[in-house]
Amino acid sequence: GAVVSQHPSWVICKSGTSVKIECRSLDFQATTMFWYRQFPKQSLMLMATSNEGSKATYEQGVEKDKFLINHASLTLSTLTVTSAHPEDSSFYICSATLGSREETQYFGPGTRLLVL
Amino acid sequence: TQLLEQSPQFLSIQEGENLTVYCNSSSVFSSLQWYRQEPGEGPVLLVTVVTGGEVKKLKRLTFQFGDARKDSSLHITAAQPGDTGLYLCAGPFAGYQKVTFGTGTKLQVIP
Numbered sequence: 001g002a003v004v005s006q007h008p009s010w011v012i013c014k015s016g017t018s019v020k021i022e023c024r025s026l027d028f029q030a031t032t033m034f035w036y037r038q039f040p041k042q043s044l045m046l047m048a049t050s051n052e053g054s055k056a057t058y059e060q061g062v063e064k065d066k067f068l069i070n071h072a073s074l075t076l077s078t079l080t081v082t083s084a085h086p087e088d089s090s091f092y093i094c095s096a097t098l099g100s101r102e103e104t105q106y107f108g109p110g111t112r113l114l115v116l
Numbered sequence: 117t118q119l120l121e122q123s124p125q126f127l128s129i130q131e132g133e134n135l136t137v138y139c140n141s142s143s144v145f146s147s148l149q150w151y152r153q154e155p156g157e158g159p160v161l162l163v164t165v166v167t168g169g170e171v172k173k174l175k176r177l178t179f180q181f182g183d184a185r186k187d188s189s190l191h192i193t194a195a196q197p198g199d200t201g202l203y204l205c206a207g208p209f210a211g212y213q214k215v216t217f218g219t220g221t222k223l224q225v226i227p
Contacts, residue, residue, distance in 0.1 A: 004158075034215075043220040066162060072126035077135070093158050104149055104217060105206075 002028050003074035004096050012083055014116055020080045021111045023094030029074035029097040030096035034105060035067075036090045050077045121203060122218040129195055130226050137190045137221045139205035144185045148207035149215075159204055162190075185210075195225045 003026040013019050023033055032051055034042040048069050049057045056069035066088075068080040068082050079098075091112050095105035123138045139148070147166045151159035163172050165181035165188065172179045176199075186222040192199055205218040 005160075041222065044206075044217045046217075049214070090157075095158075104147075104161060104164050107151070107159065110156065110158045110159065112156065 001069075002060055002096075002098060002106040004066055004094065004106050005110040006094055006111050008111060009109060009116075010112035012116065015082055016086055018080055018082045019113060020085055021027075021078070021092055021094075021113075023077045023096070023108050025075045025096045025106075027052045030077075030098075031074065032097050033071060033077040034095045035069060035077075035079050036093045038093060038094065038110075040091075044093065047079075081113065085112070086115045087114055089115045119147055120205065120207075120216050120218040122203075122221045124221060126222045126224075128224040128226065129133055131196060132194050135192050135195055135223070137192075137203055137223070139188045139190075139218050141186050141209070144210040146210050146212075148185075148188050148205060149202045150188070151206065153202040153204060154200075159202075171190045191222065192223075195216060195223075197227050198213040199223060200225050 004022045006025055008020045011019055034049055035047045037047050038044050046059050047062045050069045050071040052071045052074050058064045066082055071077040091110050093107055093110040095107045098104055120141050129135055147164055149164045150162045152162055153159040163174055163179045165179055168185045169183045170181045176193045180189045188205055203221045206215050208215050
């Protein structure tokens, strides 16, 4: 149980385009999902917390207009990187918890983004 | 800023050796998780510890939560090449909802 999927697994795009990444909880409902960014050989950096039916909470330094998050249902959250630039190239990972008080996070397989 | 330091940062050992990874903080955790991440994949949950002093075993992996719930360790016995990966500790500090991730320990087990 507690399987989280991400799509696409990797994407290459031109500078200036927008890219949407989907995160789905396959066998459970996720009230809360999280979006992380990870640079090579580094730990995970939380970008935002996504709550179903409400606005996402962004971490300090993360531009909410650049990284649009939509948590449309209890099983789907999307991250859209708008007007992507080469410095946005990274590994983006989502996670979900089983309940609002659950602290263990279950991670998706990640999405590798390369902006040319 | 609450920090979660892991040590060592990198570890390269021969197959069959034992090793310990440490996760330290100056703040108290509500709970603590250990994850393993392989290149190009998301982290996979290994264990969650909740009670101070708790010890959990997962085959050759032994996890310990400090009595004061500020630190944790992961001990691997007779490491195998399949143990290679990035080990991450993570947890919410007491009173906070947000989960903080450790700095990570990259383990390489050489056959």
